[in-house]
Amino acid sequence: MITAKPNADITQNLNKSTRALRTKNALIGWSFVVIATIMICWFYFYPMVHALIMSFQSGTGTNLTFVGLDNYKRLFQDPTFIAAVKNTVIFLLVQVPVMILLALVFSVLLNDKTLKFKGFFRTAIFLPAVTSLVAYSVIFKYLFGLDGIxxxxxxxxxxxxxxxQWLTDPFWAKVAIIIAITWRWTGYNMIFYLSSLQNIDPSIYEAAKIDGASPIQQFFKITIPMLKPIILFTSITSTIGTLQLFDEVMNITGGGPGNSTITISQYIYNISFKYTPDFGYAATVSYAIVIMIVFFSIIQFKVAGDKK
Structure with missing residues (x-):
């Protein structure tokens, strides 16, 4: 018993040191988490909640008063908002499928091991995604000019x-915007597909070749099913990006001619800064985008058959 006491003291001291070290590490870890959480709440969640509250207010500038659901009722009677929704949906339904298909085709072609200069082609197709939005929009404005290249x-x-009349005809102005968006974002989505294709076991394609499957059959029977999660991801992110489309329309057509290319995001900008400022109604329109994003995302999940 006499010799056991010092051992018990040593064990007790070790336990205290261990607990103190664990407490110190926990405090350090939580300090990082708390700081990040505060920053996220302050810069993300607070503006979202404040915008939601503001959507029930109306007035000039910052002189806002609560008006209930009047702003939401106004949406359905606002011809400019309805035109913006129609234009945005047209861009979404036309441009996103075309872009996704092109990105898939390019990724399959550039995944071919026998293709020479793959690095050059990959860089050339992806390069538009890292260019300045304003710079490339201005360039496209000159390209599509009446006397453009x-x-x-x-x-x-x-x-x-x-x-x-690319920029002055309602139909061709939409075509110009769709071409510009597709040019910029196809390479971005291609990178996701290309990285996923490189993780697919080549023996699957070899077995398909032995069974007599053509390249087209391999594309639809192997590539598409294997890339289904990535296709769903890129479809949703592309949908969100298109519903928030602003830079291209603002710099290429300015929303014209006659609001034929105006988008919801540009309309929010006009309400907030171009016309007499009505931040309450602008917040209401912004939450219309949120509702549309949720709606289209649910549809894409249902179409993809993803129960999760």
Whole structure:
């Protein structure tokens, strides 16, 4: 018993030191978590909640008063908002499927081990995704001008007899915006598919070749099913990005001609800064985007058959 007491004291001291060390490590860890949590709440959740509260207010500038659901009722009677929703949905339904398909095709072609200069082609297709939004929008504005390079090339090749009114015709203005968005974001989505393709076991394709499957059959029967989670992810992110479309429309067409290309995000900007400021109604329109994002995301999950 006499010799056991010092051992018990040593064990007790070790336990105290261990607990103190654990407490210290926990405090250090929680300090990082708490700081990050406060920053996220302050810069993300607080503006979201404040915008929701503001959507029930109306007034000029910051002189806002509560008006209940009047702003939400106003949405359905606002012709500019309805036009913005129609334009945004058209961009979404046309551009996103085309972009996803092109990204899939490019990723499959550039995943071919026998292809030379793969690095160059991958960089060239992805490069638009890292260019400045404003810079490339201004360049496209000049490309699609009445006397722009595109019209000059089409006329020299005798594909058209007179210049196309890319920026002043409602239909062609939408086409110009869709081309610009597709050019920028196809390479971005291609990188996701390309990285996923490189994780697929090549023996699957070899077995398919032995069974006599053509490249097209391999694409639809192997590649598409294997990339289903990534396709769903890129479809949702592309949908969110298109519903928030602003830079291209603002810099290429300015929303014209006659609001034929105006988007919801540009309308929010106009309400907040271009016209007489009505931040309450602008917040209401912004939450309309949130509702649309949730709606289209649910549809995509249902179409993809993802029960999770």
């Amino acid at each position: 595109l019209n000059i090339m089409l006329m020299k090749t005798s594909l058209i007899s007179e210049p196309i």
